[in-house]
Amino acid sequence: MGEFELIQRCFAEAGRKRTDVAIGIGDDGAVLQVREGCDLVITTDSMVEGIHFFPDVDPRSLGHKLVAVNVSDLAAMGAEPCWLSLALTLPKVDEAWLTAFAEGLSETADYYNCQLIGGDTTRGPLSLTMIAKGVVPKGKAITRAGAQNGDYLYVTGTLGDAALGLQLVQNKVEISKKHRAHILQRFHYPTARVALGQALRNIASSAMDVSDGLAGDLLHILRRSKVGVVVDVNKLPMSQALKDSCDAEQALKYALSGGEDYELLFTVPENRRGSLEVLLSPYGVPVTCIGRITGAVGKLEFKQGEQPFVYQHQGFEHF
Ligand SMILES: [Mg+2]
The missing domain is CATH 3.90.650.10 (PurM-like C-terminal domain)
Incomplete structure (x- = not known):
């Protein structure tokens, strides 16, 4: 199996299958059905080896953490997490590492009812970027800007x-x-x-x-x-x-x-x-x-x- 197929296989079924994903992994882009009456909330978080995690960290926990920190940003906005995309930069394709990372990612995505709907892989120093998308009823997102004197x-x-x-x-x-x-x-x-x-x-x-x-x-x-x-x-x-x-x-x-x-x-x-x-x-x-x-x-x-x-x-x- 080629490297490309290996990576594809690891992430193919990551997370919960959602009915609002019209087209998921495998096309040039994903097609998502944003629920009527909702706003879309988007956040991005990167984790870079040597900055955010140690080289010897358990890849399973890394997969978990990448999802959790992104979903946490959605939670802070009062949003319901829905979809994730992943940009992965890898120094080499290590099957055991990738499998464990993908499992951690998948089980955590599943826990938060999110589906991985796409991504990209490049070669380079280990770096993980996730984009998480969620929905919130129109106008109901909680921001950092609303605090008032006396709160x-x-x-x-x-x-x-x-x-x-x-x-x-x-x-x-x-x-x-x-x-x-x-x-x-x-x-x-x-x-x-x-x-x-x-x-x-x-x-x-x-x-x-x-x-x-x-x-x-x-x-x-x-x-x-x-x-x-x-x-x-x-x-x-x-x-x-x-x-x-x-x-x-x-x-x-x-x-x-x-x-x-x-x-x-x-x-x-x-x-x-x-x-x-x-x-x-x-x-x-x-x-x-x-x-x-x-x-x-x-x-x-x-x-x-x-x-x-x-x-x-x-x-x-x-x-
Ligand atoms: Mg934050």
Whole structure:
């Protein structure tokens, strides 16, 4: 079998077969039927060897992560993920590697009800680019631009686990046996908050996903919404695994600036706050109020309880 057929075979059936794919893989382009009354939402994410992942990473987890990080962007817009395309640059065709990568990609696409509808393969340094497309009811996409003075700031799940995981896979920290699996899972197999993102359509005034760390990502909402924020660092949700694995100061650092948690960060106006917990309780993902939007445009402030908290933000480096 030629290299071309091998690649084709690996990805031929990736993901869920959707009825809205009129023409999928195999033609010059895919033909998709966007549901009546919906807007199309499109996002792109690239992962490059040596920048976003280590050369020895399990290709299965790489396939998973590529889908999950793209779908997470759709979730942050309140969109329902539908279709994926893949641009793959490979130094060589390694059948075992490709098979495992395609399996990780396929099972995760399937999980999120997405179908791979096309792609392209070239030769070169290992690099993976995915384009994810989803739909949202017309005009209902949640953006980064809607936060208003007085809104409450929330985050889903816990923060800092993936940053600790990154240290762990580089053997820079030690973690008790009890917590290793959780931290590695959070780093290698992030979960996109898809159902919750859709539930936020009529609740959140703005939203985004945390990919580069809370402190850095928050600035995007501040700039786009032309607001400020005060975050209480005592409120940041952290897993028991993180709290048990490092001292409080280090844990806080991971939670504030560690990337790749793929939790949703969103703001809620005061008058919709009451219904929030009831509406979100069926999703089984905890949401935590961590701060409040202010009118001080672009100003990111921290406090610790009632005390001011000085935090020198350093941008997150994938490694
Ligand atoms: Mg994002």
